[in-house]
Structure formats: C-alpha cells, structure tokens
Amino acid sequence: MKLLVICLMIIANIINNGKASLETFKVMSDNWLLEDNTKSPVSCYRPCKFNVEPRFCRYTFEIEPTMTENGKTAITINGKTPGPPINVCVNDFVVVKVKNKIPDQDIAIHWHGVEQVAPHMDGVPMITQCPISYGSTYTYIFNAISPGTFFYHADSVSHHSDGVYGSFVVNQPQPLDHHSALYDYDRSPEYTLLVGARFPMLFTANLEDMSQMAPDALVINGDEDSYKLFVMQGYAYRLRLINAIAIECPVVASIEGHEMTVIATDGKAVKPVSTRSVQLYPGERMDVVVRASQENGGYWLKVHGIEVCAGLTTDAMLIYSGFNYTSMLQNKRTNLINTETDKELGPPVYGQMLESKQNVAQSTPSKTVYLSIDRKAVKHEDNENDFRYISEALPNKPFFPAALSLQDSVVQINGKSFLYPAIPAILSPRYVKLNYVCPVGEEDKSRDPQCVQILTSHEGAVVELVLLNEGFGSNDSYTFHLHGFTMQVVATWQSLDKKPISLEEFKRLDKEKKVIRNLINPPVKDTVTVPNKGYTVVRMRTDLGGSWMLECRACSLSSLPTAILLSVPRSLPLPEQIIKALSLCGNYKPPDVLLN
Ligand SMILES: *[C@@H]1O[C@H](CO)[C@@H](O)[C@H](O)[C@H]1NC(C)=O
Numbered sequence: 223m224k225l226l227v228i229c230l231m232i233i234a235n236i237i238n239n240g241k242a243s244l245e246t247f248k249v250m251s252d253n254w255l256l257e258d259n260t261k262s263p264v265s266c267y268r269p270c271k272f273n274v275e276p277r278f279c280r281y282t283f284e285i286e287p288t289m290t291e292n293g294k295t296a297i298t299i300n301g302k303t304p305g306p307p308i309n310v311c312v313n314d315f316v317v318v319k320v321k322n323k324i325p326d327q328d329i330a331i332h333w334h335g336v337e338q339v340a341p342h343m344d345g346v347p348m349i350t351q352c353p354i355s356y357g358s359t360y361t362y363i364f365n366a367i368s369p370g371t372f373f374y375h376a377d378s379v380s381h382h383s384d385g386v387y388g389s390f391v392v393n394q395p396q397p398l399d400h401h402s403a404l405y406d407y408d409r410s411p412e413y414t415l416l417v418g419a420r421f422p423m424l425f426t427a428n429l430e431d432m433s434q435m436a437p438d439a440l441v442i443n444g445d446e447d448s449y450k451l452f453v454m455q456g457y458a459y460r461l462r463l464i465n466a467i468a469i470e471c472p473v474v475a476s477i478e479g480h481e482m483t484v485i486a487t488d489g490k491a492v493k494p495v496s497t498r499s500v501q502l503y504p505g506e507r508m509d510v511v512v513r514a515s516q517e518n519g520g521y522w523l524k525v526h527g528i529e530v531c532a533g534l535t536t537d538a539m540l541i542y543s544g545f546n547y548t549s550m551l552q553n554k555r556t557n558l559i560n561t562e563t564d565k566e567l568g569p570p571v572y573g574q575m576l577e578s579k580q581n582v583a584q585s586t587p588s589k590t591v592y593l594s595i596d597r598k599a600v601k602h603e604d605n606e607n608d609f610r611y612i613s614e615a616l617p618n619k620p621f622f623p624a625a626l627s628l629q630d631s632v633v634q635i636n637g638k639s640f641l642y643p644a645i646p647a648i649l650s651p652r653y654v655k656l657n658y659v660c661p662v663g664e665e666d667k668s669r670d671p672q673c674v675q676i677l678t679s680h681e682g683a684v685v686e687l688v689l690l691n692e693g694f695g696s697n698d699s700y701t702f703h704l705h706g707f708t709m710q711v712v713a714t715w716q717s718l719d720k721k722p723i724s725l726e727e728f729k730r731l732d733k734e735k736k737v738i739r740n741l742i743n744p745p746v747k748d749t750v751t752v753p754n755k756g757y758t759v760v761r762m763r764t765d766l767g768g769s770w771m772l773e774c775r776a777c778s779l780s781s782l783p784t785a786i787l788l789s790v791p792r793s794l795p796l797p798e799q800i801i802k803a804l805s806l807c808g809n810y811k812p813p814d815v816l817l818n
C-alpha cells in the first residue's frame with residue numbers, strides 16, 4: 223500500500239509542479255488512507271484558500287436498485303438519485319468507496335471532465351480498471367487538480383440513465399478565478415443545477431431493447447417540482463449548469479426577465495458573453511453569472527429539451543429574498559403559458575461557439591487524424607456481434623457496455639465498431655499486447671467490423687482530430703466526450719444545403735483553405751458536438767500517459783459502441799500492485815484490497 227500512496231504522491235507532485243497553492247503542500251504521513259477523518263461526514267465544501275493543506279474528502283457510494291418516492295424503481299447512490307453532490311477545493315484528495323449492490327451487474331464510475339493523473343482512476347471498465355462486480359467494492363482516489371464544474375456518472379449509459387450520477391465541483395481561491403469580479407456569490411452546493419432525465423422504465427431491466435426508451439421527464443437536481451435558488455436583490459450569482467443526460471438530449475435554459483453572462487464551458491474560462499438562453503449538449507457544463515437586477519419577486523428558470531427530449535420541460539425558481547413564492551407555485555400553469563418564446567429570447571449560446579478567456583495557441587500538430595462517423599447498415603447477424611469483452615478473461619462475467627440487440631444499422635467510426643479488450647487497455651502495450659486491434663486511420667476494411675480502435679500518441683505530442691459526421695445514413699448530430707484530456711475546438715461547421723459530406727470532400731475543402739480554424743482562442747472542452755453533415759476539428763496535447771476513451775455514448779444505444787481509444791504510453795511504469803490487480807479481471811479481487 224505504501225508504494226501505491228507514494229507513487230500517487232509523486233505523480234501528483236510532478237504534475238502540479240509550479241502551481242502556487244501546492245507549493246507548501248506536504249504529506250504529513252503516508253498512511254492517510256487509513257485515517258478516518260470523516261467519521262461524521264465532514265463536508266469538504268468551504269472557502270478555498272491559498273497555501274493550506276488539502277483535505278481528504280471521503281465518500282461511500284452504495285449503489286443499488288431502490289424504490290423512489292414516486293413509486294418507480296431507480297438505481298440510486300445511498301438511496302438517492304442524483305447521488306451526493308461533491309464540492310471540494312482544488313488539490314483536495316477525493317476518496318470514493320463504491321460498493322456495487324446491483325445484483326448480477328458490473329459497474330464503474332467515471333469522473334466526467336476530471337483530469338486523472340493516475341491512469342487507473344478514470345472509471346472505464348476494461349480500459350482503466352476491472353468492472354466492479356456485484357458485491358464488491360472499488361475505491362477511487364484522486365487529486366482534484368483542476369478547478370471547474372464536472373459531474374460523475376456510471377460509465378454505462380443504462381446505469382447512468384437509471385439514476386447513477388451526481389454533481390462534482392472543484393472550487394478554487396476566488397482571486398484565481400479569471401471572472402471573480404463579475405459575481406458576488408459562488409456557492410456551488412446551492413447554485414449548481416444538474417439537469418437529468420427520467421425514463422418510464424429501468425434501462426437495466428430492458429437491455430434487450432433500449433431503442434424505444436425515451437425519457438418522460440426532465441429533472442433539476444432530481445426535483446420534478448421546482449428547485450429553489452434564493453438570491454438577494456442587486457447581487458450577482460455564479461450558477462453552474464450541467465447537462466447530465468446520457469442520451470442525445472440537448473437542453474436549453476433561460477431565466478424569465480434575466481440575462482445570463484456565460485463565463486465558462488466544461489469548467490474552462492471563456493470570454494464573457496451575455497445572452498438570454500444557453501444550450502448544453504449531453505455531458506456539457508456551462509457556468510453563467512446572473513444578477514438579481516429585477517423587481518423583488520420570483521422568476522422561473524426554464525429548461526426544455528430538444529431532439530429526443532423535444533416537448534419535455536422542467537424548471538427551477540429564482541426567488542428574491544423576502545418574496546412569498548406560494549402564489550407563484552399556485553399560478554405555475556398560467557405563468558408557464560405566458561412566458562417568453564424562443565424567438566424573443568434569441569438564439570441560445572452554446573459552448574463550441576465561445577472563445578477562451580486567454581489565448582491558447584500551441585504548436586502545429588504532428589499529425590491529423592480523420593474520424594469519419596456515420597450510421598451504417600450492418601451486414602452480419604446479431605449473434606456474430608461481440609457485445610461484451612472477448613470472453614476468455616471473463617468466463618462467467620459478461621459485462622455489457624452496449625445493449626444486447628442490434629438495429630439494422632449502427633453508428634461507426636471509419637467503418638468499425640469499438641470492441642472492449644479482454645484485458646484492461648492500460649496494461650498495453652508495455653505489459654501485454656491486445657488482440658483485435660485496428661489502428662485508427664489505417665483500418666483494414668476487409669477485416670472484422672468490430673475491433674479495439676486505437677490511436678497511439680506520445681506524451682507531449684499535439685494531435686489534430688477531424689470528426690466528420692458524414693450524414694449519408696442519418697440526420698443525427700453526435701456528442702463526443704474525451705477522457706483524460708481537454709480539446710481545443712478549432713473549427714465546427716454544418717452544411718447549409720443538407721448535403722452529406724464525404725472525407726474526400728472535407729480534404730478538398732481543407733486543401734482549398736475553406737476550413738477556417740481558430741488557432742488563437744478556441745474554446746477548451748472535453749465534450750463536443752459534431753453537427754450532422756458537418757464537422758468539428760479539435761486539437762489536443764497528449765501529455766498524460768494512459769488509455770483514454772473518445773466516445774459517443776448516446777450513439778451506442780441499442781447497438782455497438784462508437785468510440786476510439788487514445789493510447790499514450792506512460793514514461794512512468796504502473797505500480798506493481800495495479801498491474802497485478804488489473805491482470806485478474808474476470809476472476810479478480812476488487813482492487814480496493816490494495817488500499818486496506
Ligand atoms: C404567502 O402567500 C399565501 C397565499 O398567497 C398565504 O396563504 C401565506 O400566508 C403567505 N405566507 C406568508 C409568510 O406571508
């Protein structure tokens with residue numbers, strides 16, 4: 223155990239070198255993992271200060287099916303959905319013990335948008351860890367190195383949609399925030415709005431046909447009635463909006479009579495933009511400042527869904543202190559009818575159109591990699607598809623990252639569907655070689671339609687990815703999430719004449735300099751949308767060794783996974799215990815034995 227802790231500390235310190243608030247950070251003892259400093263759960267939420275020791279913020283998540291208040295079954299964390307909000311300060315250590323109590327199912331928790339210095343804490347089964355099997359426990363431990371608005375969720379779309387998600391905010395000393403002059407209050411526990419979707423049935427109980435599953439309600443912080451935000455007249459508040467929906471359900475949010483000033487997307491500061499409404503794709507976050515500048519009263523904060531969530535709405539209340547909102551609730555119905563129309567609000571601001579607060583120019587990419595994304599008819603039979611990991615490593619333990627039945631077509635990247643490897647990918651290539659690999663960009667068309675699609679980079683390289691949504695087989699736009707890194711979104715475009723676009727066509731446009739890249743202040747994001755019959759071009763510096771998914775989670779509903787794996791061989795070896803534990807997937811002991 224000591225070795226692991228020391229490694230963690232060393233890694234944390236290397237990465238954080240030079241950050242002011244860490245300079246005086248000392249580990250007082252190396253058995254902090256055993257110290258139970260949170261017997262009566264102490265919240266880690268507090269004003270963040272410079273040069274103070276980080277805290278260890280401990281949580282236990284018991285994940286199990288539960289009958290909720292409305293009489294429906296959900297998969298809950300400690301009996302609730304969403305799970306406990308986590309609010310910490312930058313550099314705190316987050317320790318989350320996850321107990322899987324879902325009979326016969328495996329689970330893992332992904333920390334969406336959180337940079338993971340330790341490559342085995344990202345929460346993707348068979349990529350960065352063994353699945354957490356029924357009855358076992360896994361402890362996530364990581365250093366919250368970057369401030370921002372994040373969230374956590376079960377890695378599988380079905381568990382996530384059934385209720386396993388929650389907010390995760392990393393606060394920082396206020397003077398470090400580029401935009402602290404714009405607001406008076408930033409109380410993340412109260413002013414975080416986590417937008418989720420509810421489904422009529424459990425996904426987990428309907429894995430064989432999830433294609434017909436459409437949500438029947440949107441919720442804010444799990445609240446179907448009205449979540450309340452209390453404000454004082456004249457003051458400005460930082461609100462954190464999170465679209466925590468796993469399926470392709472963008473949402474639009476606005477507040478009656480109030481402007482919003484967008485100051486961050488996916489946790490990263492942007493040049494402030496004022497607007498009446500904002501749009502968030504699944505997995506995106508946006509921080510906005512709202513000044514309570516209207517007459518003393520109560521105002522509706524409204525959220526409505528688009529695409530598969532069209533017609534669904536939910537709301538919260540912005541209540542000025544002293545205002546009696548009883549009548550507001552009574553008049554809810556009439557109020558909602560007489561509200562501003564989308565036209566009056568104007569087009570919503572979305573993350574990809576924003577500009578970074580600071581110039582983020584970086585060196586020219588060493589390579590450009592093309593990802594042609596489209597829905598394609600699949601020629602093979604259902605029973606030829608490998609919906610789970612290749613079996614020998616997990617003889618009795620099928621883990622189903624995708625649903626069990628195939629529609630007649632699936633969304634593919636470069637003509638392939640992603641296959642989860644039979645051993646955790648972070649063990650490769652140094653410790654073990656994966657089978658069924660197809661290098662991204664050099665796919666062999668004649669071979670299996672399913673393979674472990676790997677893009678290999680090296681620490682410090684700059685890579686450009688062209689995500690091209692061709693649109694021959696579908697009219698859908700897709701949202702992709704990148705683990706481990708942030709991406710600079712340098713270009714995004716959608717065909718106005720509704721004509722599909724081929725890779726040849728894109729390359730021609732690019733050669734003719736018609737693909738305009740913003741190389742000065744592109745927004746920095748971990749979640750991007752690729753418009754149908756259009757493209758999104760991103761650049762990233764792959765400076766973190768590990769195996770990181772770039773995935774379209776919503777694409778794989780009722781089909782095979784749509785993803786590639788970005789593999790960055792580590793210069794530091796993995797700790798021996800981690801290698802041992804990961805080699806045992808299938809017949810494994812929960813890796814938390816390492817920590818106890
Ligand atoms: C608020 O208004 C309701 C009805 O509009 C009234 O019954 C209630 O007494 C009021 N509450 C306070 C604290 O004034």
Ligand SMILES: *[C@@H]1O[C@H](CO)[C@@H](O)[C@H](O)[C@H]1NC(C)=O
Pocket residue numbers: 694695696697
């Ligand atoms: C896409 O939209 C066009 C025009 O609205 C329609 O003709 C076509 O059938 C749609 N394609 C698919 C795959 O739904």
